[in-house]
Amino acid sequence: MTGARIGFIGLGNMGGRIARRIVDSGHEVLGYDLSAEAIGAAGATDAGTVSALVSGSDVVLMSLPDSKVVERVVFGEGGLLVATRPGQVVVDLSTAAPESTRKIAARLADDGISYLDAGVSGGAAAAEKGSLTLMVGGDGAALERIDELLRSFATQIFHIGESGAGHTTKLLNNFLNAVALAATAETMVAAKAAGLDLAMVLDVFNASSGVNFATLNRFPKIITGDYLEGGLSNSLMLKDVTLYVELLGQLGVASLNSTGPIASFGLARALGYADAISNTVVDALGDISGGIRLADDKEEGRS
Incomplete structure (x- = not known):
């Protein structure tokens, strides 16, 4: 070229x-x-x-x-x-x-x-x-x-x-990404509520069967207050999951696992995090769980 x-x-x-x-x-x-x-x-x-x-x-x-x-x-x-x-x-x-x-x-x-x-x-x-x-x-x-x-x-x-195969694969990948992020956010809020050492919990996840992209790459930063700004927003993540569901409907494939990320990122959007990076879904879950934040000072590590 x-x-x-x-x-x-x-x-x-x-x-x-x-x-x-x-x-x-x-x-x-x-x-x-x-x-x-x-x-x-x-x-x-x-x-x-x-x-x-x-x-x-x-x-x-x-x-x-x-x-x-x-x-x-x-x-x-x-x-x-x-x-x-x-x-x-x-x-x-x-x-x-x-x-x-x-x-x-x-x-x-x-x-x-x-x-x-x-x-x-x-x-x-x-x-x-x-x-x-x-x-x-x-x-x-x-x-x-x-x-x-x-x-x-x-x-x-x-x-x-x-034509279309690339965007189809992208929707499948983004759905798995959304599931991993939403589910990991939920478990980390629970770990915080239980008084566990969050870094140690992530070490356990990453050495065990719960390991995923979010545990490896997102939450080691998020627990320090660094939300990795600049990535996909909650609104765009919700849009991608919705596109995935529409795609499966066209293919005649049942979607039994989409309700979790739809609820999680829909909650984030409703609570004012629509344009914030999708990693802040953990704060939306924390909001409805008694105001839990993973980092002791949320603002300290954010750019």
Whole structure:
């Protein structure tokens, strides 16, 4: 991808960090975001409009909140379709509904454009380090063409299958993430209420069958008051779990374990943590359990 012109739409918590990695790898990036500050922080050049960005790019990456926003960017007035041309590659890094993804891919394919759905895993910390995992659906040849670009921010890239397969796998992964986070938060609030040494409890979990991503990577920080700001919010986590349930309904698969994370992240949103990082679900559970906080001084370690 040497010499390729790169455009990036959506420079928020994840998109901004990914774009910065691309810039630091030596690419110039045209950016579009509602926040001029976000464009500057990512090291991108402000394209001004979506159509101008697409006109000036060979590869367009998007990191947007949901399928409704993605479809508005693609199909809306002054959107992506106005300026696309054959041979371009569009990479959707959003967590989106696979059905919508396949619809967009089919429409862009009519114009000779490759649309790759690339689910992202690893969070803000991995984005900053360039060590994200990508699960990609769509044309394998197009994926191979942009491999060098993707390696600027991802260390593991899995070509899952046809269009929609990447976003499907992302929803499955995010559901497991949501279950682990919500369940671990509940057990840690209980450990605090029981007067246990929280660091020791995590050591036990991580040496036992309860080990998961949250026990290994989230709660060792959370118990010190560091909530690892910059990751997925409670509202977005709830959105992802809801998309998962909708997907299973379309597949005819029973979802018997979704009520826990839906209740947990729904509670967090209702109690005022909607836009806070999803790790604060532990505070929402603590709120309804007598005001429990894992850290002795919650604010001390937060950025």
